[in-house]
Amino acid sequence: MPSYLPVEVIDIIISHIDKSDSSILLNVSLINREWCLIGILHLWKNPFIKINSKARFKVYSKIITILLSHLDDRTQSFLKVKDSFDKLIS
The missing domain is CATH 1.20.1280 (Monooxygenase)
Known part of the structure; x- marks a missing residue:
């Protein structure tokens, strides 16, 4: 429609x-x-809207992982998240 x-x-x-x-x-x-x-x-x-859930940390960590995955390699290296991000998705 x-x-x-x-x-x-x-x-x-x-x-x-x-x-x-x-x-x-x-x-x-x-x-x-x-x-x-x-x-x-x-x-x-505003991805961190109040989530009415006991699994708030798990939801927030997924959102942060998604946001970090869209950063370029240089920025990820600067923030020192590249290695930890690779461990999270593997």
Whole structure:
């Protein structure tokens, strides 16, 4: 089903959603493709949203691993994370 709202309007609507509740942002991203693209962008603006889970450390470590994997080799070497990152993914 095509979206009848321009992407800019979807972005404005999503920007008014409470950012402290990641489940609302996730549900909004399931509406359709346009809402998904904008919703995921808003989720990644603050990946450390309060997670209501006992496994918070595990979730945060996965997010940090993803973020570190996108750094170039020089930056990873500077931060001394290259070796530890390789151990995590192997």
